[in-house]
Amino acid sequence: MTFHRVGVEVDESRAVGVRTSRWRRLRPGDWVVRLGAIAVVLGVWELFGPTLNKLILRPPSDIFRAFFELIANGELQDAMGQSFRELFGGLAVALAVGLVLGVASGRWRFVYNAIDPLVSALYSVPSVALVPLIAVAFRSVGDAPRIATVALFAVFPILINTQQGVRNVDRQLLEVARSFNTSERRLWTDVILPSAMPYVLAGVRLAIGRGLIGMIVAEFFIGLVGLGYLIISYENVFRIDRMFVPVIVVATMGILMMGFVQWLEGRIAPWLKREQ
């Protein structure tokens, strides 16, 4: 990461995950492959896992049973309620901060120069290393430190992608807008924001993955609650079957939320998938 980039230059390498249209829409055949791959992994695990290590590689059927045990005693629902409160709270904060700072730093050189070194530095440091700091800063009271951790993990992809989206706006379209005497407000709604939209949504997709990690990490380090606590506590007593339940819940959340963003993209950016 360099700290001396000039404000007007465009550095596309930092904006990650902007998808190309060929991969945008899943075909029916894709689903066969996707579900088939999961089935193969589960099958191999079920058949050969226990022969490798009986204690740790508990077969999927055991995990399935543990799932219903944890629902029956209410632990899973409680933990999910707790964790999702943190996750959605943190993602909301990340979205608000990331969008505002991303737009501002994409548009104004002053803001860009003010925050870029900090953003680059914080983005380079493993976010995990900052979690104890957050715990101390928030005095470990309530959900606030965990929400802050999720936000820290999730904010950078949104911020950086939004910034790049705003800066990569097509100069030719800016000129068209000027040619037709646009107002500043209409310039944003007609040109800058729509053209940044795919970048922002790609940033959100990345933020979801990082946010889920942040959620579990926060629950490991700060207060021991939620799904993270379930993982740790059942690991400690070697109930690996139960330990895997929250892990799979987190993975499923990831899939569902990414799918939601993709669906959202189709709704708010329909021009992207209409290529011939």
Add this chain to the structure above:
Amino acid sequence: MATPIRISVEHVTKRFASGAVTVFEALDLAVRDGETLCIVGPSGCGKTTLLRCMHGLATIDDGRIVIDGTEVRAPSRKVAMVFQHFGLMPWKRVRENVAYGLELAGLPKATVQERVAHYIEMVGLRGFESSYPNQLSGGMQQRAGLARALAVEPDILLMDEPFGSLDALTREILQDELLRIYQLAPRTMVFITHSIEEAIAMGDRILVLSARPARVRELFQVDIPRPRTVESVIAHPRFIPLRDHCWRLLRERAA
């Protein structure tokens, strides 16, 4: 002689790269009311830059450009531009792209709708109102670009190599369309092109620029009567002499 001047470029100098490159120097030209002035010149001679200056999209370093008695400083609503790159917003449907200039001008919704329908019909895009630009061919995209410019009913149309990126067949079809539209409602037009044939077909006068720094090599009348079609222009006995004349001017080195 009596035709009033709409655009007057007076002693205009434009430099690039903080003064190191002179695009044109002390350039003078005038565009008459209702005429199509075609500007041809070697590539890189600053034709497009000149057009952008006329529209107020680029600043000039010396001299002045006057449209209808007012010095050009920023784009005016009386002038509309058609871009070589079409310049359509990918996230707007054809209907919304054509409505763009009208909405910015703050016209009432009913007027916008009526004009959009009218000009979409005129450029032959009926049935494609709800398409996104990337669903259209290049030729159809430029039809939309043309409709967007015509819809604001500008006094002056600036055409920046509008058909330059289209294939030969599509280009000819659109040239005919534009000739037809012009004949419906003649308006002052400045038309940049690198095609001599196009300049002869579209222009009432042709301005030939030299290589950079651009100077006026020659300005001459296209004495082929309207109404025209591309075919009728090519078949006209004046076509070959005009084309050869243009070629000679462009081939000669400026010096």
